[in-house]
Amino acid sequence: MGRPILAIVGRPNVGKSTLFNRIAGKRISIVEDEPGVTRDRIYAEGEWLNNYFNMIDTGGIEPNSEDIILSQMRTQAEIAIETADVILFMVDGKEGLTSTDREVANMLRKSNRKVILVANKVDSHTPPNTIYEFYELGLSEPIMISASHGYGIGDLLDEVISNFPDDKDTGYEEDITRVAVIGKPNAGKSSLINKILGEDRVIVSNIPGTTRDAIDTPFNVGDEKYVFIDTAGMRKRKKITENIERYSVVRALTAIERSDVCLIVIDAEEGVTEQDKKIAGYAHDNGRAAIILVNKWDLIEKEDKTYLKFEKEVREGLPFMTYAPILLVSALTGKRINRILDLIKVVSNNHSMRIKTGVLNDIVGEAILMNQPPSDKGRRLKIFYATQAASKPPKFIIFVNDKELMHFSYARYLENQLRASFGLEGTPILFEFRERG
Numbered sequence: 001m002g003r004p005i006l007a008i009v010g011r012p013n014v015g016k017s018t019l020f021n022r023i024a025g026k027r028i029s030i031v032e033d034e035p036g037v038t039r040d041r042i043y044a045e046g047e048w049l050n051n052y053f054n055m056i057d058t059g060g061i062e063p064n065s066e067d068i069i070l071s072q073m074r075t076q077a078e079i080a081i082e083t084a085d086v087i088l089f090m091v092d093g094k095e096g097l098t099s100t101d102r103e104v105a106n107m108l109r110k111s112n113r114k115v116i117l118v119a120n121k122v123d124s125h126t127p128p129n130t131i132y133e134f135y136e137l138g139l140s141e142p143i144m145i146s147a148s149h150g151y152g153i154g155d156l157l158d159e160v161i162s163n164f165p166d167d168k169d170t171g172y173e174e175d176i177t178r179v180a181v182i183g184k185p186n187a188g189k190s191s192l193i194n195k196i197l198g199e200d201r202v203i204v205s206n207i208p209g210t211t212r213d214a215i216d217t218p219f220n221v222g223d224e225k226y227v228f229i230d231t232a233g234m235r236k237r238k239k240i241t242e243n244i245e246r247y248s249v250v251r252a253l254t255a256i257e258r259s260d261v262c263l264i265v266i267d268a269e270e271g272v273t274e275q276d277k278k279i280a281g282y283a284h285d286n287g288r289a290a291i292i293l294v295n296k297w298d299l300i301e302k303e304d305k306t307y308l309k310f311e312k313e314v315r316e317g318l319p320f321m322t323y324a325p326i327l328l329v330s331a332l333t334g335k336r337i338n339r340i341l342d343l344i345k346v347v348s349n350n351h352s353m354r355i356k357t358g359v360l361n362d363i364v365g366e367a368i369l370m371n372q373p374p375s376d377k378g379r380r381l382k383i384f385y386a387t388q389a390a391s392k393p394p395k396f397i398i399f400v401n402d403k404e405l406m407h408f409s410y411a412r413y414l415e416n417q418l419r420a421s422f423g424l425e426g427t428p429i430l431f432e433f434r435e436r437g
């Protein structure tokens, strides 16, 4: 299931971070970058009554004009409008309404997003006199809270979750392969989708209307059923500022969470960017099957072995995803587009592969014979037994005498042996080592 997205917008000092931290609790998730690159907190996970959502954190936006507060707020509101399903618009209940509040309220009202008005710093049970000013904004009735004391948060979160879009996944049956097409704005995602769907063998079924502006596209190829999961909104705009682009990965995250297979679209002219690494990293961390599409291949001047050089660069840019096949394609000319659907089928089958215990243990046994398990201080690792515990992605439990003896490189060796035997192209695989006395 894909998590809906919540954003908190409001003037500086109204209490956004206080509320954010209260909702996020210990779940604050720091997006880990490659070593040496600044850490970039973009979102945190929230939960209320078993409803999980992602909250975008616009705290780090740099003001970029003279009129600092207003321009900062504009950017904040734009990001919220582009990425969030529900927007909390926070005002200061102590201070009352300001002209900046009015400006932002206007932007939000025009956006068609669900906006919930929150008056913070209402620290006592009697509503402050200022509260009536907020009705003027033409939004909903203000929900009064005290973020620092924790009053009213439950009622607020009830309201938030009741406004999230219905889970669209319920409409998809088990036998439908859900394919997310993810990547930076302008990488060519919608062009690729159109080109793939334009192929003869593809039969596009009715496009269901949905509560938000995302449109999923179900289609059939022969007896196989698929749906392209949309990354709502992000591609409808012409101009996307850097700030907004940075947050578009949170939208991609929702699409990834709803998918089985991710098509990671990279712009050949730009190569693998930080943004691409993040997006691919989310797909990997979520255990999705993956295919890397290097699009706009028509724009690249080819010399001898250009494709080898490109593949090498992509591998170096995404070193955690060696299992993902790479295709150099062009949505414009149609180059290699006809290979994409076949590849989706292959990686999707691998992703849901189930390996019989007997066969699995034969392979593991052979692997042990060829390359002895490591030992440490006179004690040797013993591998007793392996079994597949789950699929999508395949997860193997391996029973050993002592987990400490399982060296990283030996686990990698076992993974390679399994991949060599079962051809698990396109899917991550997981291991869990368990001790058995």
Ligand code: GDP
Residues within 6 Å of the ligand: 010, 011, 012, 013, 014, 015, 016, 017, 018, 019, 120, 121, 122, 123, 145, 146, 147, 148, 149
């Ligand atoms: P932000 O700039 O909107 O993220 O605001 P912060 O969360 O940093 O809060 C600004 C200031 O308001 C801090 O000093 C907070 O302690 C204070 N504050 C936040 N929530 C409340 C509240 O519910 N009541 C009162 N009295 N102060 C609050």
Ligand code: GDP
Residues within 6 Å of the ligand: 183, 184, 185, 186, 187, 188, 189, 190, 191, 192, 234, 235, 295, 296, 297, 298, 299, 329, 330, 331, 332, 333
């Ligand atoms: P999205 O934001 O990722 O959905 O990107 P679009 O599909 O809207 O494409 C962005 C721009 O790149 C458009 O102007 C497309 O015409 C162009 N484009 C997409 N694919 C290709 C391609 O394979 N080659 C070239 N030359 N341009 C492309």
